[in-house]
Amino acid sequence: MKKIILASIFVLILSIPAFAAFGSKGVIPGGEPIEYRGLKITSDGVNVIIVNRGDKNVTFSAACVFVGQKNENIGDFFIDEIVLAPQEHKTLNKLFLKGDAKLSRKAETLRWTVYTLEKK
Numbered sequence: 001m002k003k004i005i006l007a008s009i010f011v012l013i014l015s016i017p018a019f020a021a022f023g024s025k026g027v028i029p030g031g032e033p034i035e036y037r038g039l040k041i042t043s044d045g046v047n048v049i050i051v052n053r054g055d056k057n058v059t060f061s062a063a064c065v066f067v068g069q070k071n072e073n074i075g076d077f078f079i080d081e082i083v084l085a086p087q088e089h090k091t092l093n094k095l096f097l098k099g100d101a102k103l104s105r106k107a108e109t110l111r112w113t114v115y116t117l118e119k120k
Contacts, residue, residue: 023039028062033053034051034052035051035053041105042101046096048091048095049091050084051089059120061114062079063076064077064079067109068107069108075104079095
């Protein structure tokens with residue numbers, strides 16, 4: 001009985017990565033000191049919190065692409081230029097999602113393109 005329980009727990013642990021897509025928080029490559037948190041895809045669009053972890057004001061704009069298993073672009077959204085004070089976070093709600101919301105939720109990774117990153 002113990003072997004069956006251990007085997008089923010082992011299978012469940014191994015299946016966790018299959019259900020985990022991109023993370024809801026992380027760093028933006030090439031966007032240091034900017035991070036994102038609370039990334040959620042809703043029927044109204046994309047909600048995300050952008051955080052300035054630095055000690056200077058930052059002007060930031062970027063685009064993010066949801067990438068599927070076969071490296072295909074599933075959907076994307078754009079963050080228009082925002083200004084963040086040191087240690088400030090801004091909540092961006094209902095950003096327009098170009099693409100399929102259901103497939104975007106199942107994306108494997110995110111691909112970020114930083115358009116503006118000015119530290120003042």
